[in-house]
Amino acid sequence: MVELVRVCIGGGGLAGLSLAYFLRGLNDVILLEANSKIGGLLKSETTNTFTFDIGGAHIIFSRDKDILNFIIDIIGRVVKHRRDARIYYNGKFIKYPFENGIYMLNPKERFEILLDFVNNLVRREKGELKKPENLEEWFYYVFGKAISRKYLVPYNIKIWKKPLRNISTEWINDRIPNPPITDILKGVVGIPTEGYLHQLEFYYPKSGGIETLARSLLKNILGKVTIETGMKITSIKMGRGEITVKTGSRSIKCNIFINTIPLPELIKAIDNTPEYMLKLTRKLKYNSLIVVGVGLKNSFKPYHWIYFPQRKVTFHRVAAISNFTPQPVGYSSIIFETSTPPNSKLWKLNDKEITEKILGEAEELELLKRENVEVVKTWKWRYAYIIYDNEHSKVVSEVLNYLNEIGLYTTGRFGLWKYLNMDQVIMESKKLTLKILK
16 A cells, blocks of 8 residues: 655654654654654663663754754753863863964974964964865964864874875864864963864753753644654656655555655665766765763763874763753763764674773773772664765765756755755755655
């Protein structure tokens, strides 16, 4: 039996849920999610009173006040924070961003940074530096060698797992703002400053972890949009004026299909996809994510999250979820996040091997003591970080053009293959909804 609907949404992460919310006034809208639970990376788990954001640390902020208010209103009860993030550097927890924590370094390093930054600035103003063509060159061009080599280059190599000369600069405007010269100068002479002001203040659900955002969206669409979980899309057949979506033995015909699942999975599911397009999607690069949640029967450090640029440390970030939202006094929920290429040696380790590795390193860094560990769990996410290699723009453009030609809409971080924050995902869903309803 073939079901008939007006709109079918593929994927129940933040992009799919926000689409469903904005389209909830239409009749016959169905959302299909492959997993048993909606939310995508916005998932949280509570074990023995310890709450973990199992898809990695997420916070709520936005330059767009309307979107920020939308998210806060949807959730209802939130906690407002002033960011206190750190970078582990030479045994100290330096204020984040690094250029705003220079005042915490020793005088010799502060002078080294100042001399290098000023020399680099003078050369740049004289036109002696060539325009950057990749991420590594951009760091040196904007920050100079000292700041770049101490933090920016090693940390980004750790995130992307590629030489930075192979990473493009097309994504950096929203992620790595240019530091004001005054911030560098103040930091060198010992005056604290704040950077990345758009996320200096952020919000977080008062209870339930970041999944509260996904559950709140779901609550607002139940009864208005059909939500089906455990429905992996296996086939998409394009027809005249209709699209047939198959999930195993089930067939659904729709007038409009909106995709939010990863582009490589989408392209494989479309019937009669040209071979050149299948080959092209293999050039879409990404890293996976391993999250280890640890429940401690003691208080953790007072920071929201900590970056670890060291090559010998497996994890790249530690987030103290218990510092985001009220938790039982004297207990801590922390997550260790590790970016890794899909199918790497680390990815192939079993959960016990991963937790032993992470806990061992954390204890060596004096982040925890084994005797205080009450809960430990591991989660793996195949699609996590979009890699902007030098072919990214060209490949993504060709794939999106193909989808446009055959009449398929696509959005979201993995549907657009863009490194979008949560607010940007919602903004893209809203823009696409307005286009469809026009």
